[in-house]
Amino acid sequence: MHHSSSNTDQPEGFIGAQILRLxxxxxxxxxxxxMIYQLEAERRFPCRVRIGARAVGWVESEVQSWVAGRIQHHRAAPGPCMSHRSPLPSSEHATLTGQVPPFPGPR
Known part of the structure; x- marks a missing residue:
């Protein structure tokens, strides 16, 4: 005999909920x-939940909502997509712009 559990067997908000570790x-x-702990202390990041005597985690959906909010905030801000600085590390930027850094030969 197959037993089918209903959604009422789970606490509210549990369906699909997962805990993420740090x-x-x-x-x-x-x-x-x-930075995660700092933002959490400033109440600008989801609070962690205790999952054991010495273990904590974050609710995945809350973290995903926070990330989505950051993306939405960034996209709603006026101005250029990126800051004036190059998104590449300086050595890659120099190579792509023809300003090749000196080779660090043997000493």
Whole structure:
């Protein structure tokens, strides 16, 4: 006999909910550990949830909403897409613009 569980078996908001650990949150947001904790302390990032005696995580949907909000805020801002600085590391930028840096030969 097949038993089908209904959605009422799960707490509200549980369906599809996942907990992300810190390395995953860093990957999803592009932020470092310190910045995540700083933004959280300033109430500008989702709060973590306790998942064990010494373990915490973040609700994936909340982190994704935060990322979507950052993208939306960025796209709504007037002005150029990027700052005036090159998005490439300086050595790549120099190479592409013909300003090749000196070769760091043997010393």
């Amino acid at each position: 390395p995953q949150v860093c990957r999803v947001t592009g932020l470092g550990r310190s």
